[in-house]
Amino acid sequence: MSKRPAPKAPPSYLVAEKRRQRTVWTSIVTLAVLLIAGIVGYATYATQRADDITYPKATAPGDNTGFALGAGPVKVDVYTDFMCPGCKNFKDASWPALETMIRENKITVVYHPVAILDHSSQGSKFSTRAAAISACAADSGKFNEFNAAMYAQQPAQGTAGLTNEQMIDMGRGVGLGDDFVKCAEDKKYGNWVREITNTMSERGFRLTPTVTVNGKQLETPSPEKITEAVTAATK
Template sequence: MSNGDPAQRPINGERRAAARDKARQLREAHRKQERRRRAAIRSTIITLVVAAAAIVAVVIVSSIHEPSRGPANMASDGILIGKGMKVDRTSAAAADAKPVANKPDSSGQTVSIVTYVDYLCPYCGDFERTNADQIGKLVDSGAATIEIHPIPLLASHSNGTKYSLRADNAVACVANYDPNSFWALNKALFENQPQENTAGLTDQQLKNLVKQSGAKNYDSIAKCIDDGRYEQWAQNALDRTLTGPIPNSSVKQLKGTPLVLVNGKQYGGSLTDADEFRGFIVKAQADTYSTPTPTPTPTATSTK
């Protein structure tokens, strides 16, 4: 049997060597490609792990943020306005902090008027519109102080907009940034009071009233309103009044608005009769500071 042309054997050998070399190159290329693929997978995994860790860190940091705070100048959960319509300044406290009650005047020179009001409450509106002018004059002259506690009791009575809560947030923003315009805004809110069980004023309308009330630092106040910054504080303040007791009075807890106190005595008269409320102020002041006439001590009569 012929083994073929001997001249072809080297050629066939070269082809086999070339094939082996080609196979080796392909295997090497495959190994390099596999190494690159694995490196890419490891890099992707590392990137994902780092990203996940960053997300977890953000969540943890966000969950350990500083507790929300209440507004400055409302440490009692109300704002105290005195002579010249100037506000008694206090520092801000945590939204859930126990309120610090204001101390009534013990000299007998100043009447203490305290109101707990809801900006959607129609009865609050009746009282405020009837008595705001005479209260303002008494306070401006120094004959009285007014301490106003905004209470979002009717937050669920505004077609889902939580108007009472938003209005309380707005006045708290003003108390924080320009407290001396609080009285003007309080009055404006009742003069423009929406009806109960309506959507109430929008945040923009609230900001318009802030501007019309002459508040300074308007940009800061507007952002505060948009952020709803003091809504949690307002809700906490409501909870505290519902739990009670009401400071500087014999009232155990808030049962409705308006709650009006004069020298700690609860007013229960007409909400639309300014004369009746004025008479109550005079009587409360007399009852609080009148000095009883001492009863003479009988002396023995000599029979001698």
């Protein structure tokens, strides 16, 4: 009986090609698995991040990054840091004009108390602490009064800033009570401040004070420029 000839081995180039294809498909599958894992991981992180944030009850309608004063048709956003000297200068110079336009029902001012100067308070994170406590004041209906008191006693940039106890005493001084004190002592809104500071950066703003009128940033946020922009927005 004759023997069948042994099958010929496939050419080496075919073996190499099959090996290459297996490597490619293995890589594709691995990348797909990593991509899915990354998406799931990010979604979990984002959910946990959102769950870690307690939002103040007093935030502006449709904008949980700030507190509204007034109810006029033109929106004026003010991004401010309690350790920023320019923010105090802006507040002192511009508040009379803003207050007048609020009273005349021309504007809604939304204050965003952010923390971009934590590095300038000797490690005490004064900007974050102050902004968080201002949110407690907002929840008790006295953001504007607390804001004014804070800038009236603004610490110098580069110092440790005020202690929480000093800021709580300032809150008591403008009529805030036990709910405010407990909120401040519990450090309730620290994560919220970090979130809105990140949001400010995502919106393309880097400095304080930053002022926008109906979303348009003013290069020079003076009372005159704000009034001009508001007037133009109402035409």
